[in-house]
Amino acid sequence: MLQVWTYSLVSVFLVSLVAIVGLVSLSVKTEKLKKILIYFISFSAGALFGDAFIHLLPELAEDGIVLGVSLSIIFGIVLFFSLEKVIHWRHCHMPTTKTHVHPFAYMNLFGDALHNFIDGLIIAASYIVSIPAGVATTIAVLLHEIPQEIGDFGVLVYAGFSKGKAVLMNFFTALTAVLGVVVALLLSGWFAGIEQYFIGIAIGGFLYIAGSDLIPELHKETKISASLIQILTFVLGVLVMMSLLLLE
Numbered sequence: 001m002l003q004v005w006t007y008s009l010v011s012v013f014l015v016s017l018v019a020i021v022g023l024v025s026l027s028v029k030t031e032k033l034k035k036i037l038i039y040f041i042s043f044s045a046g047a048l049f050g051d052a053f054i055h056l057l058p059e060l061a062e063d064g065i066v067l068g069v070s071l072s073i074i075f076g077i078v079l080f081f082s083l084e085k086v087i088h089w090r091h092c093h094m095p096t097t098k099t100h101v102h103p104f105a106y107m108n109l110f111g112d113a114l115h116n117f118i119d120g121l122i123i124a125a126s127y128i129v130s131i132p133a134g135v136a137t138t139i140a141v142l143l144h145e146i147p148q149e150i151g152d153f154g155v156l157v158y159a160g161f162s163k164g165k166a167v168l169m170n171f172f173t174a175l176t177a178v179l180g181v182v183v184a185l186l187l188s189g190w191f192a193g194i195e196q197y198f199i200g201i202a203i204g205g206f207l208y209i210a211g212s213d214l215i216p217e218l219h220k221e222t223k224i225s226a227s228l229i230q231i232l233t234f235v236l237g238v239l240v241m242m243s244l245l246l247l248e
Contacts, residue, residue, distance in 0.1 A: 001189075007131060008124040008181045011138040015119065016174035018145040020167050021153075037147050038221055042230040044143045045214040046237020048206040051140035054241045056203050059129045060196060072197040076204020079118070081212075083111055112152055113173040118205065119145075120180020125198030128188050136244045137202065143237070144209065149174075 060069055119141050127134030149170060156166035188195050218230050 001185075003131070004124070004127045004134075005185060007134055008120075008127045008185065009178065011123050011127075011134065012120050012177040012181050015123070015138065015142050015145055016116075016171065016177055018142060018149050019170040019174040021146055021149050037150065038218065038226070039229060039233045040143075040147050041214050042218050043233040043237040044140075044147060045210040045218070046234040046239075047140045047143045047241055048210040048214070048237075050238040050241025051136050052203045052206040052210075054238075054245070055133045055136040056126065056129075056199050056206075059133050060199055060203075063196075069196055069200045072200025073204040073207075076201035076206075077208045078204075079201065080205050080208040083114065109156075109169060109173050112170070113176045116174050116177040117180040117183075118201070120177035120182075121184040121198050122180075122202040122205070123177070124181040124184035125188070125195040125202065128185070128195040129199060132244060136241055139244070140206065140241070 123134060123138055123141060126137035152170055153166050156169060157163060161169065184195070184198060218234075221227060221230065
């Protein structure tokens with residue numbers, strides 16, 4: 001169990017460090033940043049789908065998928081849908097522009113903190129299932145966090161935060177993932193098999209994020225050449241998840 005704690009805490013700390021990636025966007029023009037991010041988004045979408053179907057779902061299926069697990073997957077979808085609808089916050093993967101105005105900054109921070117807490121639950125639960133599953137999930141979350149954190153950084157700067165404060169606030173909200181790890185690992189010690197339901201939530205969340213947030217963003221680009229590159233980077237994301245099977 002010590003190994004699971006170590007892997008989980010190191011993983012969420014690495015994911016939390018992604019919060020400072022927003023600084024990168026300062027030296028890149030908005031239009032150029034959009035062109036870069038759109039391919040990273042397609043790669044991230046492929047990785048999320050790949051992790052859900054190649055690593056997490058097969059782990060659950062080993063002992064049979066009972067109704068409770070199926071319901072936890074649906075709950076994961078509903079949970080992330082509710083985050084968007086109830087608190088008016090969404091995963092944003094594009095920088096702020098005059099035509100792309102973001103939700104209020106503090107609401108965004110609250111939503112980001114809650115999302116990172118859930119990420120911590122998911123990462124810890126994946127490591128409980130197996131180390132390779134945990135590594136795959138960490139990579140999938142990490143890839144998704146990079147464009148998201150750039151978007152969040154833009155929200156805070158647009159709202160009037162200084163660049164230093166924006167990075168600091170992003171980092172503090174990212175640390176809620178550590179709390180998620182602690183909660184997941186403590187609960188797994190008290191309730192046997194609870195990690196299966198966390199994994200179900202992870203699958204539902206990954207499917208919702210990739211299908212509802214990322215892919216619609218990709219459809220905004222209609223040029224044939226760009227679309228083909230999107231497809232290739234999407235497939236590459238899936239292949240990266242497949243390559244992690246070699247760790248098992």
